Amino acid sequence: MTSQDNMSEEHLPAAQEAHGGAVAVVGDSFADPGLPPHEHRRTDIDERAAARAERQVAFWFLLSMVATIGFIASYVLFKPGPQLSNVVYIFPIGHVSKLNFSLGMCLGVSLLGIGVGAVHWARTLMSDEEHIAERHPIEATPEVREQVFADFRQGAKESGFGRRKLIRTTMIGAMAMVPLSAVVLFRDLGPLPEKKLDSTDWAKGKLLVNMNTTEPIKASDITVGSLTFAMPEGVKESDEDFQEVIAKAAVMLVRMQPDDIKDKKSASWGYEGVLVYSKICTHVGCPISLYEQQTHHVLCPCHQSTFDLSDGGRVIFGPAGHPLPQLRVSVNGDGYLEALGDFSQPVGPGFWERS
Incomplete structure (x- = not known):
């Protein structure tokens, strides 16, 4: 036995006392510790908190809708061009086109609203329980495929998409209005040919x-x-x-x-x-x-x-x-x-x- 082994044995009692338990040594096997106890979120146990989170998610979706309307309105309110009436000074950027600035801000807020709303929805209202999935071969068996579909249906149910009508309505409205920005962008290709x-x-x-x-x-x-x-x-x-x-x-x-x-x-x-x-x-x-x-x-x-x-x-x-x-x-x-x-x-x- 080497001096290093002797030193390790000498320090074992002190290490055990410091950590309040046994210290693993070479050759010991580890048991699966499993998942820690599940901690419920506030929205899982308090319906008022869940309703408040739902309103917050709906706010972000509504903000996206308003920003999309602002994007479209920018084409009517502002004109392109280098004239002073068409530019605005923004520190520290300098002078920028009112049209470009408003289009960029409105489109950014529109996409941000959908993103933040979706993330907040997932973190506060969707299912938060942990599930263990054993590793399986690449080729799925019929039972596994059926389980996947069952999990999907269960996830859809737990997301509350069908039950929380306020979120569903505002999210569909926000996502339906965002493409209008792309449609309006075609107007920027040039003047209409008319006759x-x-x-x-x-x-x-x-x-x-x-x-x-x-x-x-x-x-x-x-x-x-x-x-x-x-x-x-x-x-x-x-x-x-x-x-x-x-x-x-x-x-x-x-x-x-x-x-x-x-x-x-x-x-x-x-x-x-x-x-x-x-x-x-x-x-x-x-x-x-x-x-x-x-x-x-x-x-x-x-x-x-x-x-x-x-x-x-x-x-x-x-x-x-x-x-x-x-x-x-x-x-x-x-x-x-x-x-x-x-x-x-x-x-x-x-x-x-x-x-």
Whole structure:
């Protein structure tokens, strides 16, 4: 026996006396101490305390509902922008947008209310009893599965969800209103289109200008089998809204023999075989640029939608669902091509914005 063993034996009586019991040594076995005695919460034994906790939980859910309403109201009360009327000074952050600050605070309080309410509910009113679950194989037996469902039903019963109507009602109301914040966020994507998609920059008397040379186009300049891209006169690349205007007003001019035009209405909207169609594909809005002069077909390079320009821009292949809108044209006294109005229908891929 070593000196260390002797020292341990010498100190055993003192350790036993200090701890009031036997001291474990190597080789001893430990009995399972089990769980400590269950201590009931105040809300478990006092119904008034439980009712008070229920009101507190309901308060947090109601606060969430109010904050959601405030989130939505912020869009009406505050406007975005750097103007002094639209900002507020907050120490130590500095000047921030009233809109952004109110949106962030309201959304944060809304989510916080649901979270705090749920946690307070679980800690004060749901079942607080401890249960021992023995370890079991990964693959559950039918008995275990049945026990799981039974435990779930028991947990639902013990949570008081069905019995405590005030909590249930306010929690459902808070959770139902929170998604409204996400719906309102879509309003921040930009202004509503209103009637802007129903019309373009084309109007009666506007000349067709070559997109490459920016010069007005004469009907005599368009040869049979050619494809020319044009835009309305007065549109300049230096304009701030150039991309917005050209995205709807870009057109392509083709000329074919009058006998090759199948659709008589299209022929009447052209001039001596010169037809003008929107350059914007009616599938997803890609610019059309591929023309086959023998068949008079144009192909969208994005998804291969094919249109027959000799038949009113009809779709003959691909995912596009609508024909290309046609622009009615004529010539002025100098022989230049001019529009007689806007397109026959809204341009672009969408169906919902069509009148």
